[in-house]
Amino acid sequence: MSFEPKILGIACNWCTYTGADLAGTTRLQYPQNLRVVRVMCSSRINPSFIFKAFQLGADGVLVGGCHPGDCHYNTGNLYARRRLAVTKKILEFSGMEPGRFRVEWISASEGNKFAEVVREFTEEIRNLGPQTKFKIS
Amino acid sequence: MSQTVTPFLEMSQAIMEAGGEALKKCYQCGTCSGTCPWTPITHFNIRKLVRYGQLGLDGIEEFMWGCSTCKFCVDRCPRGVELIDIVTAIRNVYSGGGMLPQSLRAFVGSMSARGNPWSGDQAKRNDWAKDQYPLYAPGTEYLFWTCCTVCYDPRNTKLAKATAEILKLSGVSWGIPSVEVNCCGESLKKVGDLELFDRLKSANRDYFKANQVSKIITVSPHCLAAFKKDYGEDYEVLHFSELIARLVQEGKLSPKKDLGGVKVTYHDPCYLGRHSGVYDAPRDVLRSIPGVEFVEMERSREQSMCCGGGGGGLWMEKLKGERLSDLRIEEAMATGATVLATACPYCITMFEDSARTLNVDEQIKIKDVTELFLESLGINIDEPVVDTCAL
Amino acid sequence: MSRIGVFVCHCGLNIAKTVRVSELAQFAATLPDVVVAKDYKFMCSTPGQEMIANDIKEHRLDRVIVTACSPLMHEQTFRKVLSASGLNQYLLTIVNIREQVSWVTHDIDEGTAKSKALLNGAVNRARLLAPLTSRVIDVNPDVMVVGGGIAGIQAALELANTGRKVYLVEKNSTIGGHMAQFDKTFPTLDCSACILTPKMDSVMQNKNITLMTSCEVSEVKGYVGNFDITVKQKARYVDHDKCNACLACTEKCPGKGVSEWDEGLVKRKAIYIPFPQAVPQKPIIDRDACTYFIKGKCRLCEKVCEQKAIDFEQQDTFSTMKVGAVIVATGYDLMDTKPLVQYGYGKYPGVYNALEVERLFNSAGPTGGKVTMRDGKEPQAIAILHCIGSRDKNNYEHCSRVCCMYSLKFAHLFKEKTSADVYQFYIDMRAAGKGYEEFYNRIIEEDVKFIRGKGARVAESADEPGRLIVEAEDTITGKFIKLPVDMVVLSPAMKPRADSKDLARLFNLSTDKYGFFMERHPKLAPLSTMSEGIFIAGVCQSPKDIPDTVAQANGAAAEALTIVVKDKMELEATTAMVNPASCCGCQNCVRVCPYGAPFFKEDKGVSEINEALCKGCGLCASVCPSSAIIARHFTNEQVLAEMEGLMEF
């Protein structure tokens, strides 16, 4: 059997989660490798969530929030943006392939973009193969 | 003819598979046909072509050759339908079935046998140059891509020379390709012979690769568009007018000779304008020439008319009254210009033909921007060209 | 040990088609702490809800998981079931296997597998949930309406008539919006002023409405039930408290400005009211046109004003209003057609856009209602071009919905007021409203010519100077048409106001890619937004005609009422709190919170969070270096447990 990656998504309630719902309402098809955790805002995401996800064996982690400046809590995702950028650096520093962690700004009206991103990301992770760097078995 | 038709969806499927995917997006608004320069003067109707294609109706072959791929309709279509792809796909599907018109047979035959559309001897591709110009070799910066038309068509060898002479003065490192190269294949693709196009393309790509070509200068906008869009490689391609405009701006070339107040208008070649988005460079070049009074025609830039030479049109016979180049000459003359400048060998051929058949070749001269520019540098190459013709 | 009940919904076939629901329920039953797991056709139906309620009692459940559609759909529904059964509503978890599973795959194996993983995560998280108490807040009874077009006017009147106090904020110096520019309205052809002006006057008369013209919202604070909204009153240079609307000033003024109201067709004075029925009837000074402001000399208006109302020193002022709910109704602009060079708008004087033509028809307009063109002549032939920039990938993809109809209206009015031949160039005739097809028929019978083909180009006539040629294909005959006309009318796309994205930011609204405001749900909550307490009405949401706009305005008024009729309301309990024992006093939380909820207590050396201000984003929790902040309902433990569950399968 071909490698089916496990991908963890963390999406903010107001934009990306709603955008994901819209992808469903419009019946767009995308691979089922993604499992989404809903948080109220991308700013809730602590870097430790990301590290933990990889320890749990996620092959890829996708974070979604509102477009910078459009956060439901005004400035929330501006903080998130910086923090997630640092998280990405740390991951790369510790030898993780850069492609395994991705942050995307997807608004509530961008069901299409959500589906597109999931398709692309899943494909990318599939090509990268299983993640073993952080995984604790 | 029966008035009853039955949709034949396999045909429509075949067209979509040949690259006419966009068929299904069309909502038959008629913007394309209302925009297409052929609609008022011929039976060709691009909207109907799409409609026939959507349903796979019989009779499509009657008018599939009308399009000159000028891209006017594509730019205007509210649904983003890539109409040229559809035209190409339909031609591909039908000419595969042996429906190539007589006038195009020689064209395709020559492409297949000799790698150029003019039945020219491949070994003589560079004869126009008379060994006066450098051959491209690895390490040279620019490949000066000589279009088949400027290599073989006697009128257009002038253009090849003019370009080469300017390059000589420009100070850039350049060379012409060896005789082994083929036609870029742009028109062949639009005529629908996708298989042969791919063959020519890969041979050329092999040449580029072997000679480490990464920067190309073209005289013909058709080669420009092909290298940019169809060759699937990231070459840096410049049209010659862009290069001159840059050199003038950088002060590396400065036209001195006053052309004595000649009134010049400029025709945007479809493949330089709409296909490649180059509108200003040729105008800047014309404006840099002392003693040129530049006037615009009513339809210019994005709205420019088509000369009719694209999409295989150059090789097809058109009846009087059905020639766009005739209308364009009239439009140019209405501005009072005595020179119609352009920047494409196809346009030159089409317009010179028209000027002759309309009997106005004394009143209006057809020139490439390059030729005018060379003239203003004080260099005259007309004599040797006449010699070549005499040969 | 918890006692968890899992309820898997089929949603008819919506879920059951691509998720094996009974297998999912059986799987749930095997998970630790799950004491009951069931599947059912429609969980949100009354029997479905009763089933959950019964099981809560019978199995003494202390956690409920509903595996169904998105929490954005039915979280509230099921929370109520829990409350009614004596269980804290925050002990509910929803697993979204419809929008995010069954609708996005065709593969039942994949759908089932993913649903299991999601459910497993939910069970993990449910165990760690804690009961929370909702906060009860006082609700401010007043409402603000932003935008004084027909939508805003209607909403404000409805609310005021129930006794609410309404602030109606309008950017222009008059209310009325686009409808006040029209002469007649389709499909009934009743006179626009006759139906609108009385409403505008009622706004003025209504003691419950505070009309704020020449005003813009500059800051929004607070939350549903308690907004603090700052409004900028732009300087009018006329003291409206003193002005008695005699308009002597406007007669004497030598200044000339461009009349926006007449779509730039004519000039107006520098001190002016936009049109005779304007509400309020009091003038303002246009600084850029005023001779005094430009040259430093004039002040004629000041001399003639007996009320001493002119005040050249007036400044912009700001005031803050407290309201419980807001309705945004800022309407639309027409797209600028100049960039569409093929139609020659701005190049040929004979080419008009639709709103300009509305002004030509209007008896209070620049021509007194006569159809005379810029050159003073009456047109002999007129072409109306539909779908300019609408239904167009290169511009706006939507159908603007009203232009087919107003183009028919124009045709009628042209026939009535001139002897011209009238042609419509259209792609599809869209006449789906009540009475619209009948209206279409009527116009056909008035002998208007319909050409099915989109106008492709407008050019100057070579043979008849000054005339225009419209080029198009008549797709019915397949013939190329060159039609000589005197006048071309473009029906351009309706687009959101230029500042709609700024407004969206102020009120925290989502927009579509063009800037139309997004509703909370396209079918079930078309007037609500993602921001609790903010509602939308009219064309700012999407193109629509006056009947639909008015219906939405009434709806939005009713929605706003549901909030402000109560004096108290419950807020989400999902706020953050500081555990003082772990707080190191760094005040990171104080610095980052967008709402200023955390504050530092000097005496104790730790921070605390004011729950009334906290909106529960969780930002502070993730910047707290000592993990002292607990983001309720989204605690670290809860999130990590859910992740663990998701990654197990």
Ligand SMILES: Cc1cc2nc3c(=O)[nH]c(=O)nc-3n(C[C@H](O)[C@H](O)[C@H](O)COP(=O)(O)OP(=O)(O)OC[C@H]3O[C@@H](n4cnc5c(N)ncnc54)[C@H](O)[C@@H]3O)c2cc1C
């Ligand atoms: C040419 C034309 C003809 C039409 N004819 C008809 C017809 O015959 N019959 C019909 O049913 N429909 C017709 N319509 C549609 C009609 O115009 C709309 O349905 C209606 O005007 C929508 O009302 P509205 O209040 O939503 O928006 P608008 O009329 O646009 O009103 C919005 C108001 O909000 C104000 N505003 C904007 N931004 C702000 C801000 N930031 N702060 C404060 N205030 C702001 C504006 O100044 C304006 O007063 C026509 C449309 C056009 C273009």
Ligand code: SF4
């Ligand atoms: S313009 Fe586009 S949509 Fe309209 S008929 Fe032509 S191809 Fe179809």
Ligand code: SF4
């Ligand atoms: S590409 Fe040009 S010639 Fe061909 S159909 Fe379109 S407008 Fe006509």
Ligand code: SF4
């Ligand atoms: S309402 Fe009619 S004119 Fe307007 S965009 Fe829709 S189809 Fe075109």
Ligand code: SF4
């Ligand atoms: S961020 Fe945490 S430690 Fe710092 S003051 Fe706030 S609660 Fe205390």
Ligand code: SF4
């Ligand atoms: S969760 Fe924290 S940052 Fe967010 S609103 Fe509440 S106190 Fe402020």
Ligand code: FES
């Ligand atoms: S709410 Fe979406 S990123 Fe903050």
